[in-house]
Amino acid sequence: MRILLVNPNMSTDMTDTMADIARQIAGPDVDVVPLTATRGFPYIASRAEAQIAGGIALEMIADNLSGVDAVILAAFGDPGLRAARELFDLPVIGMAEAAMMNAAMLGERFSIVTFSPVMRLWYLDCAQDSGLIGRCCGVRTPSSHPADMRDMRTSLRDDVIGLARQAAEEDSADVIILGGAPLAGMAKDIAGDVPAIVIDPIAAAVAQATAMVRITHPASFARRMRKPLAKPSLGLGPALTAIVAGEQWF
Amino acid sequence: MRILLVNPNMSTDMTDTMADIARQIAGPDVDVVPLTATRGFPYIASRAEAQIAGGIALEMIADNLSGVDAVILAAFGDPGLRAARELFDLPVIGMAEAAMMNAAMLGERFSIVTFSPVMRLWYLDCAQDSGLIGRCCGVRTPSSHPADMRDMRTSLRDDVIGLARQAAEEDSADVIILGGAPLAGMAKDIAGDVPAIVIDPIAAAVAQATAMVRITHPASFARRMRKPLAKPSLGLGPALTAIVAGEQWF
Amino acid sequence: MRILLVNPNMSTDMTDTMADIARQIAGPDVDVVPLTATRGFPYIASRAEAQIAGGIALEMIADNLSGVDAVILAAFGDPGLRAARELFDLPVIGMAEAAMMNAAMLGERFSIVTFSPVMRLWYLDCAQDSGLIGRCCGVRTPSSHPADMRDMRTSLRDDVIGLARQAAEEDSADVIILGGAPLAGMAKDIAGDVPAIVIDPIAAAVAQATAMVRITHPASFARRMRKPLAKPSLGLGPALTAIVAGEQWF
Amino acid sequence: MRILLVNPNMSTDMTDTMADIARQIAGPDVDVVPLTATRGFPYIASRAEAQIAGGIALEMIADNLSGVDAVILAAFGDPGLRAARELFDLPVIGMAEAAMMNAAMLGERFSIVTFSPVMRLWYLDCAQDSGLIGRCCGVRTPSSHPADMRDMRTSLRDDVIGLARQAAEEDSADVIILGGAPLAGMAKDIAGDVPAIVIDPIAAAVAQATAMVRITHPASFARRMRKPLAKPSLGLGPALTAIVAGEQWF
Amino acid sequence: MRILLVNPNMSTDMTDTMADIARQIAGPDVDVVPLTATRGFPYIASRAEAQIAGGIALEMIADNLSGVDAVILAAFGDPGLRAARELFDLPVIGMAEAAMMNAAMLGERFSIVTFSPVMRLWYLDCAQDSGLIGRCCGVRTPSSHPADMRDMRTSLRDDVIGLARQAAEEDSADVIILGGAPLAGMAKDIAGDVPAIVIDPIAAAVAQATAMVRITHPASFARRMRKPLAKPSLGLGPALTAIVAGEQWF
Amino acid sequence: MRILLVNPNMSTDMTDTMADIARQIAGPDVDVVPLTATRGFPYIASRAEAQIAGGIALEMIADNLSGVDAVILAAFGDPGLRAARELFDLPVIGMAEAAMMNAAMLGERFSIVTFSPVMRLWYLDCAQDSGLIGRCCGVRTPSSHPADMRDMRTSLRDDVIGLARQAAEEDSADVIILGGAPLAGMAKDIAGDVPAIVIDPIAAAVAQATAMVRITHPASFARRMRKPLAKPSLGLGPALTAIVAGEQWF
Incomplete structure (x- = not known):
């Protein structure tokens, strides 16, 4: 294949x-x-x-x-x-649609966590376009755009864990999608610290x-x-x- | 696995x-x-x-x-x-949810074709529950419940092809799901006769x-x-x- | 009868x-x-x-x-x-559907107040299933599951009044449903302290x-x-x- | 009272x-x-x-x-x-809201049958306003406005039975609401001829x-x-x- | 004309x-x-x-x-x-419908800012009735009804600017509608202080x-x-x- | 300007x-x-x-x-x-969004009439994207794609009138939008033959x-x-x- x-x-x-x-x-x-x-x-x-x-x-x-x-x-x-x-x-x-379809097969409700507030509305539009907006609890992001786009997998680690925990605890997400290519690969780094199923969109x-x-x-x-x-x-x-x-x- | x-x-x-x-x-x-x-x-x-x-x-x-x-x-x-x-x-x-999620990743709109009018409303409820009702063109069935539940893969072949063609032509379905366990395996038998992508839910x-x-x-x-x-x-x-x-x- | x-x-x-x-x-x-x-x-x-x-x-x-x-x-x-x-x-x-249909005949918007955060999503799903989610302002609960399930009608009295007041004041609910069998009978105890119509689902x-x-x-x-x-x-x-x-x- | x-x-x-x-x-x-x-x-x-x-x-x-x-x-x-x-x-x-709330407590889906095509859109708007449009299969009416508004309970009897049967058979309604004051009292006259639960809105x-x-x-x-x-x-x-x-x- | x-x-x-x-x-x-x-x-x-x-x-x-x-x-x-x-x-x-249709042609999402919490639900109902509720980020108002209904264009100026800024910053509104006749004419007074397009409904x-x-x-x-x-x-x-x-x- | x-x-x-x-x-x-x-x-x-x-x-x-x-x-x-x-x-x-917003300010429900079945789904998607799908009665088209794209304003005149009449009579449209650049200018030619308000999208x-x-x-x-x-x-x-x-x- x-x-x-x-x-x-x-x-x-x-x-x-x-x-x-x-x-x-x-x-x-x-x-x-x-x-x-x-x-x-x-x-x-x-x-x-x-x-x-x-x-x-x-x-x-x-x-x-x-x-x-x-x-x-x-x-x-x-x-x-x-x-x-x-x-x-x-x-x-x-990547976005696949991640959301997967998320909807693993739990009732999913949230998206990403690296910048700039992406929030576009990602919500993706959820709307996929048809799964009713099962999406929202998009959580850091409060400002990262100064440096490189190596976010390290620099944003704690932030992303915190946002994912909030999504599970406050928004009732069963599944967390780590949205945006800069977070690719991060799901397995943080899964142990998040009380929800974490999805890597490229996977x-x-x-x-x-x-x-x-x-x-x-x-x-x-x-x-x-x-x-x-x-x-x-x-x-x-x-x-x-x-x-x-x-x-x- | x-x-x-x-x-x-x-x-x-x-x-x-x-x-x-x-x-x-x-x-x-x-x-x-x-x-x-x-x-x-x-x-x-x-x-x-x-x-x-x-x-x-x-x-x-x-x-x-x-x-x-x-x-x-x-x-x-x-x-x-x-x-x-x-x-x-x-x-x-x-099976139903997986088939619908798959269908929504293969085309804009999907229809369900099944073997009996008795199943119609339940299957629509499944589409509603999955969140994908907005991408579902409906459920097409023969007009009456089959007298014999055995061997439908043969006995209903022509009917199912006809219904699937209607779903593509009249309902604008890009993808057809053959719903219901009695139609399992039928997708590949009829795919060549249907102008849409045909999905077998168990697959x-x-x-x-x-x-x-x-x-x-x-x-x-x-x-x-x-x-x-x-x-x-x-x-x-x-x-x-x-x-x-x-x-x-x- | x-x-x-x-x-x-x-x-x-x-x-x-x-x-x-x-x-x-x-x-x-x-x-x-x-x-x-x-x-x-x-x-x-x-x-x-x-x-x-x-x-x-x-x-x-x-x-x-x-x-x-x-x-x-x-x-x-x-x-x-x-x-x-x-x-x-x-x-x-x-009980849930009847309470919500009643609530929708008494005011524009209703909220559900219940005894544990554990029930929140299930009750929201009930509102969704009934068709009345668009008239539901949400489900308010204490922040943690009660240690003792007995005699909540007494032990949770103040909490429930507080939650019901919030539902009226912050969520604009005209009607409050006290959800969950443990709160049965409580509506009339607290009605005088809540600036909204309070409904007992068993009634x-x-x-x-x-x-x-x-x-x-x-x-x-x-x-x-x-x-x-x-x-x-x-x-x-x-x-x-x-x-x-x-x-x-x- | x-x-x-x-x-x-x-x-x-x-x-x-x-x-x-x-x-x-x-x-x-x-x-x-x-x-x-x-x-x-x-x-x-x-x-x-x-x-x-x-x-x-x-x-x-x-x-x-x-x-x-x-x-x-x-x-x-x-x-x-x-x-x-x-x-x-x-x-x-x-009357309309009560009938629809009742209907939704008696079956999954309801239809409205009324005496004139003139009422159709207004009644659909009522279903929309109540929040129950998702459980409404539509409004069926005779094809033209009745020449004589008196005594419809007799003159429209056969028409209404026919429309109610269609609502049950073709639209999958479990419950039929006879909408409009001129049909008041007709529900019990025709219930025996309709394969669904028939509701009189004033009742x-x-x-x-x-x-x-x-x-x-x-x-x-x-x-x-x-x-x-x-x-x-x-x-x-x-x-x-x-x-x-x-x-x-x- | x-x-x-x-x-x-x-x-x-x-x-x-x-x-x-x-x-x-x-x-x-x-x-x-x-x-x-x-x-x-x-x-x-x-x-x-x-x-x-x-x-x-x-x-x-x-x-x-x-x-x-x-x-x-x-x-x-x-x-x-x-x-x-x-x-x-x-x-x-x-006025309300025209303002919302205009807003929807100028940006993705609009908010309504008005002079009293009393108007909030009615204005949300207007957004619902227009069909554009999905593009409306909400209605922001001062926390209490104004003591004096006269001359709000002056007395509420700072409040309205604050609410409009919140609508843009927190609710992601591209466009702000100043709802309610008492705010007529205010849009051009405050436009320079708001990071969004401001609409006067009478205009x-x-x-x-x-x-x-x-x-x-x-x-x-x-x-x-x-x-x-x-x-x-x-x-x-x-x-x-x-x-x-x-x-x-x- | x-x-x-x-x-x-x-x-x-x-x-x-x-x-x-x-x-x-x-x-x-x-x-x-x-x-x-x-x-x-x-x-x-x-x-x-x-x-x-x-x-x-x-x-x-x-x-x-x-x-x-x-x-x-x-x-x-x-x-x-x-x-x-x-x-x-x-x-x-x-053009499409403006026509639909206009239509929604002129009547309760609008339909789109266009020149080819090929456009139907795309135009429905436009209605969805605008937020006004709930006020859209559908898209009516001739049954096949026109053999000649030139001079449709003449060649399709009767067809378009027929489709617009159906939209008014069968779909309850108050307003008809003539969609697609090839129909530009046609609205005023046919308005006298259609029992609804006809809109030219470029206008x-x-x-x-x-x-x-x-x-x-x-x-x-x-x-x-x-x-x-x-x-x-x-x-x-x-x-x-x-x-x-x-x-x-x-």
Whole structure:
């Protein structure tokens, strides 16, 4: 099985961390192919950035589809998720949506803990878009944006534990999602200090991607009635142009 | 990995069919342990039956927890799901909920197709309970209850294809869930005739059970704040009595 | 008129208190028949317990249906309510649902005050299930579970008044429901100290049971299209077995 | 017990029919005091008419409050309900709301059947306002407005039975509400021909009014925090002027 | 263009202030015709008052329709809005609804700031009725009702700035609506001190009224299928009587 | 006043038609500046296309902001709306959202009529995103995609009238929105044949853009707390790069 891990942020460090976790979860039989955006933003934190980065993600997927069984959009907030799912004939998994679906299968209510107040509303919008807002107790964040985006897994450790405890104790969350790529890998560091089930979204996304591949047949995706009509375009990369035009690209 | 497949219906035929599918999806490294209810109902089709069968399922799980990593409630409608999830310190997956979560990760909207109008409202209630009712296009069924519950996979083949096509064409479903244990295994028979992605709930449940085991740590479940308080009881089996009493049973 | 008051908890003290209140509300023309569970739990406080106790309640009802005009499920949280309503051909009233419907007919918004934080989420789920969550301002409780479950009507008096005042002043509740059997009878003790209408759920349930009997015809229940299909079963008591099998038991 | 039955329509025939039913349900111990509007509309069928007739109903109530224990707004659609409930210190019951709350205690889902397509949207708005829209299967009506508003209980009998059967069979309603004063009394005529529980709203309203009186204390209403502030007014009748001004009128 | 500005409160001072703002926004080509209620209440602050004042507003509109292109209901809370919209063949704009629709076109989420806690629930109900409750972050008010209703634009200035800042900072509002006629004109005084877009509802209502006139054709209103049926009435003013009777009044 | 009319489709014909309507509605004092996308798609009909075209629209806006007072996204479906609104310090109006907000101020319920079944789900998603789905009666379309996209205003005239009549008669719509740029200008052609108010979305968008400019102060937009943090980027046009970087571009 071959899974494309598409980081629509320009941070290769983040991609490397996420690819490591992905490989641990996916096991040796799965080929995880990480990609990092070469244009766009260092990290995506707004709808405006997600609008643009989502388009970049579509190009990245189209350019690398050959032999791929599933795609992971490896940015919490899932830029381009619905567009990609509509366009490509294979499972496309978003980190945020996968984490929330998982959380809803593990407990009654989940909370999201993340690294900056800047992300709060966007993540709530993700919960709304997934349909699971009724099972979400909210998003907890530190009170200010971190001065340094590097190495948060260490610098924010105590803060994140505190926020997760509050989510369990005050918001009644059974499950805590650690949202945002900078917290990737942190779930297992802190699980022992949190009275709830803690979820790492990249782990959730990989587990879901492999699950989706196992229970679907590739031909079904091509057979879907509700795909966009084929159409001409101008200015897209050659792979995406062909796919939008309804041509068999691979 | 060891997964308990708990059929709260008394039909061993159904259990056998579901166990076969489960093993195909789970692969050779997973030990699927099927259990069939020895009291209750031949098949569950109402809330009253689900109330009782859900209680029976709790006993079946408690009696067989040793060495188990995850539990599947193998009846569409998920009798006892929330109760089991609250009580036991491991992932508990419901067939209906798993199928709907999967469906929502594969497309915008899903429909459920099942074998009898009798199931319609209960399945809609499941969609409501999961939180995903807003992404559900409805439940399509034959107009009357089947005279013969056996071998529906053959006898209802054409009907189910017709209903699934209507769900895709008229209700705009991207994904079709074949609900109800009697349709287990049918997804792959009919996928080629349906212009949408077709999901087999037992396959979905197994894929989710293995996914949940991979991304969670067993100790987290025991650490949950939101577990029921330990308490005495009368008339339950010894294993369930111990678990309700907060004792370490295994 | 004969009303079955089914306490699915094993506490006869609670049953006695509730039966007294029921008789005061129902008046001399109504025969209130109290029943206490002889297996299950001392008091129900979780979904897991409600799953089991709801099944026990179905047996209790089936065994005592003769000559009965209506049934009250006398545990806030209404274990088995939907199942019983579907199965038996007479009005079945839940304490929580009746209290919330009453509250919604007396004011715009209601709050629930109860004796332990352990009950909070379950009661919110009841409000959700009833359809009236949009008119519910929340559930207020003491910050910890009471050390002694006996005589709360005295020991918690000041706490409950304080919580009810907060619900009126801070949450804008017009009506306060005192949830949970241990608070039965307390409404009239504290009404003078609360700037809102205070409701006793057992009083509400009795008033609703008599109301439902007066405005319905027994034959209508038997005529309902949406009853479960008759079916065989194994392991249920003889009365419940017969009713599930669609036989005329009385 | 003394109950004011306020018909905000100008039809005394309708008032008489409703008062008869009310007395049958209420029994000999309850004094039912019927009032008919002397200005406004022959029957209310729009929001514009309800806006005006609701104001008239407030005057009718204020002028007749002496010795009254509860008020029934005897027009399906409940003109002035929220206003009256806020203003007067006693239970105020609306026919539509009471019928829907009753219906929701008797079954999972209810439908409304009424005499004219003109009423359909207004009744749906009532279901929305009550909070129970999620349990309402819709409003079924004849395809055109009746040429003659008199004696519909006879002339529409077959139509109403047909619509009620459709609501049960096609919309899955467990309970059917016969909406609109012109259908008052019809429930018992047709119950034998409908495979669902049939509810007469005036009967429901009376049963609820007596229930509310039994479970509340009059002083609680006066104690409510959320009453409108006392204020001067111009042009209202003397009784309503006094009540709005926060004076003790009786 | 001629716009009727209907103040259903009896305060001519408020009408004058609102008419000034209306004329500034509308420009010289628009004839703003202010009307003040001559009966009813000094200011409307409850549902009971809105029930009555809404009826008065219908009379005021009917009496002054000649040559009018649009109507503004100039009381936040919009008493009589749905009734007037249904009845009259021209655009009818409510201050609260217009402000919320505007707010929703300027940002993701809006808050309402007003002068008294007494208004809070009514304004939340307006947000609910408009359909935009999901985009409303709440209503912030001073903790007590102002002792003096005059000159709040000066006396409440600092309070309102503080509340608006809290709405932006703590509730994440992009847009702040200053609700209630006493705050009319205040938006531009405080905009520089608030980190969000501040909206004056009377300005919003005027802007919407002129917009609606520009994009609709008067004949379309008369052609609407969903108007109330013509009917006789008793006790209404002659103009309203004629309009209710379906007669051409002008 | 200067309004940018941004057509993110590549069809200059459509832009010309929309600019004509815009100028008629806006009047001589408003400078309407039309822009047509020079890359992307002939017309946008899917989420995938909207993802990409929304990014193109951001570039078009950034490149032409000088002296502009408001922006209209001139494609029904509003690609890039939330992103643009967040990023740019002026009112940004979407055709679909503006039409729905207008419709909700003119009647209780609105329907959308459009030219192809392909658009149906996307338009429903727009209604959902706006918050007004509860007031939307649905989207009606011809049964198949038109063979020729040119001159639909003539070729689809009868179809659109028929669909609009059905929306009024069967779905109870008070207001009909003609969705999709190809139907621009058609509202006035057909209004006389439809028993409801008919809305042209480009007219609605222009009316809203001018309304928003009139009631807001430009400085308020710059002062918003909830703007994205300034950040570096790679590969965007110079204007957009500067704006994303928080620089004063004009």
